[in-house]
Amino acid sequence: MISAESRRAFFLFLALFAGLLLVWQLSTASAPPRSPYGIPQGNAEYQMLMGHTPGTTRTREGFPGPARFAASALQALHAPFHDNGPSDRGIGWQVGASLLRVAIGYGLAVVVAVPFGFLIGLHPVIRRAVDPFIQILRPISPLAWMPLALYTIRNPEGCGIFVIFICSLWPIVLNTAFGVGSVRREWLNVARTLEVSWTRRVLFVLLPAAAPTIITGMRIGLGIAWLAIVAAEMLVGSSGIGYFVWNQWNNLSLSNVLLAVLLIGFTGMVLDGALAALQRSVTYAE
Amino acid sequence: MPNDSAYAAPAATHAASRPLVEVSMLEKRYGDSGPPVFSDVSFTIQPGEFVCLIGHSGCGKSSILNILAGLEQPSGGTVIMDGHEITRPGLERGVVFQGHALLPWLSAVQNVAFAVRSRFPTLSRAEIREKAEYYLHLVGLRSALDKKPAELSGGMRQRVGIARAFSTQPRMLLMDEPFGALDALTRGLIQEELLQICARTQQTVFMITHDVDEAILLADRVLLMSNGPDARLAESIDNPLPRTRTRESMHHETGFYDLRNHLVDFLVRRSALVSKGEH
Numbered sequence: 001m002i003s004a005e006s007r008r009a010f011f012l013f014l015a016l017f018a019g020l021l022l023v024w025q026l027s028t029a030s031a032p033p034r035s036p037y038g039i040p041q042g043n044a045e046y047q048m049l050m051g052h053t054p055g056t057t058r059t060r061e062g063f064p065g066p067a068r069f070a071a072s073a074l075q076a077l078h079a080p081f082h083d084n085g086p087s088d089r090g091i092g093w094q095v096g097a098s099l100l101r102v103a104i105g106y107g108l109a110v111v112v113a114v115p116f117g118f119l120i121g122l123h124p125v126i127r128r129a130v131d132p133f134i135q136i137l138r139p140i141s142p143l144a145w146m147p148l149a150l151y152t153i154r155n156p157e158g159c160g161i162f163v164i165f166i167c168s169l170w171p172i173v174l175n176t177a178f179g180v181g182s183v184r185r186e187w188l189n190v191a192r193t194l195e196v197s198w199t200r201r202v203l204f205v206l207l208p209a210a211a212p213t214i215i216t217g218m219r220i221g222l223g224i225a226w227l228a229i230v231a232a233e234m235l236v237g238s239s240g241i242g243y244f245v246w247n248q249w250n251n252l253s254l255s256n257v258l259l260a261v262l263l264i265g266f267t268g269m270v271l272d273g274a275l276a277a278l279q280r281s282v283t284y285a286e
Numbered sequence: 287m288p289n290d291s292a293y294a295a296p297a298a299t300h301a302a303s304r305p306l307v308e309v310s311m312l313e314k315r316y317g318d319s320g321p322p323v324f325s326d327v328s329f330t331i332q333p334g335e336f337v338c339l340i341g342h343s344g345c346g347k348s349s350i351l352n353i354l355a356g357l358e359q360p361s362g363g364t365v366i367m368d369g370h371e372i373t374r375p376g377l378e379r380g381v382v383f384q385g386h387a388l389l390p391w392l393s394a395v396q397n398v399a400f401a402v403r404s405r406f407p408t409l410s411r412a413e414i415r416e417k418a419e420y421y422l423h424l425v426g427l428r429s430a431l432d433k434k435p436a437e438l439s440g441g442m443r444q445r446v447g448i449a450r451a452f453s454t455q456p457r458m459l460l461m462d463e464p465f466g467a468l469d470a471l472t473r474g475l476i477q478e479e480l481l482q483i484c485a486r487t488q489q490t491v492f493m494i495t496h497d498v499d500e501a502i503l504l505a506d507r508v509l510l511m512s513n514g515p516d517a518r519l520a521e522s523i524d525n526p527l528p529r530t531r532t533r534e535s536m537h538h539e540t541g542f543y544d545l546r547n548h549l550v551d552f553l554v555r556r557s558a559l560v561s562k563g564e565h
Contacts, residue, residue, distance in 0.1 A: 190387050190389070192375040285434065
């Protein structure tokens, strides 16, 4: 049963979408160039001077309209995994390459950040000692590390992964530390009166208690990672969705750029949705 | 399935005249200056005895319970249980917390099973579940075993908390105002169930309350604390009513009103006088 409210929201969504397409269509429709000096619209000589030969249509230039975009997107998505060498790979490969980099860099970040967050969440002395470092390192744009990473790692693949690692690390560390540090004292007292071992306390009391907060940090980290990978691949990539965007810009194929931009947004949404589902599964009501 | 005789065994074997717990010259102060919260608190608890501690808020009664639980350290004095000084929490002392303190991500039966596994780490998963269900049945919880604490009523939550404490078969049960947040009807029901379980199992209990009627119903002995700061243990009163007392009939017992008036008088007037040294 769909409520009246969600039905209204859906119609509003459709209206907004249609409006967007209309604005897009109108602002990209090719009209004959107008002269600012009062030369009449129909003047063939002026039109030819402006590169608009009567009888031809301008289909391969400028910002694509919705129809042209749809056609080229269908074509690109028709064979997303074709591979004709490094400068002509399907968009599916490119997204896959970016996802793989994020999976490795982000996976490493989670593996390092969660235990580290536990450590500083449980020991206020350690937290205060490392806090200045975290506060300095946290606001650094991941791309600012790029030259140092390139010099140190000397491997573009490793650089991309490092950038992902370093930018998703801090939100996970800080959220884990906060979640672990604010576990209700009563629950820890229950564990103490039951003489629960250290491992059981960490795995069955602290971890489930802090899990919603930890996953909030993981969502923030993944969001930043997905933002950073595109930029990093534009700089050093020979594959990946960021590289694809830059490559298509050099091809002056704005349709493909637009398709990649939408695909970046869509993939980011799916990634966040997956973590949101995970978060719902560990959230508890008090 | 644990039967009643096995369950009662720990208390029964220690039913000697030697007290189970000896508290002597206990003192608690926060910070170095100023008067202590309480001082010079000494009492004993016999095996199988139900002792209630009554006092106004701020007299440090929760602190005394936490020290007995090993969760807090005293500033002075000792607590000896079975010849050993209590310095840290342990499974031989079960605690029912004021706010039920159930783990909210676990169901009722999982909460009890968590305690059972801590006490009997070698049992199989099925045996642990069986034991957990047994103790939940014991406190009158037969349905809603797989519900999370947030889905249970306040009374049910506190029942789970009591089942969890009993499930580790502690030598002594410590209860910190366990029924304070419950409505009168539920409170009465759980009080009677607790009384029956304790009578059957000879459980030693130390309980904190500010409810005079609850103390008369449950306690074999009532300890009265004077007002803080620098609260003292003012009186120790044996309950003259027979152990078979029930909530419905106890006000017909001879001595009920004498005891009740004595306790209320203490709380209303004398608890303040003791602190000022005018007792």
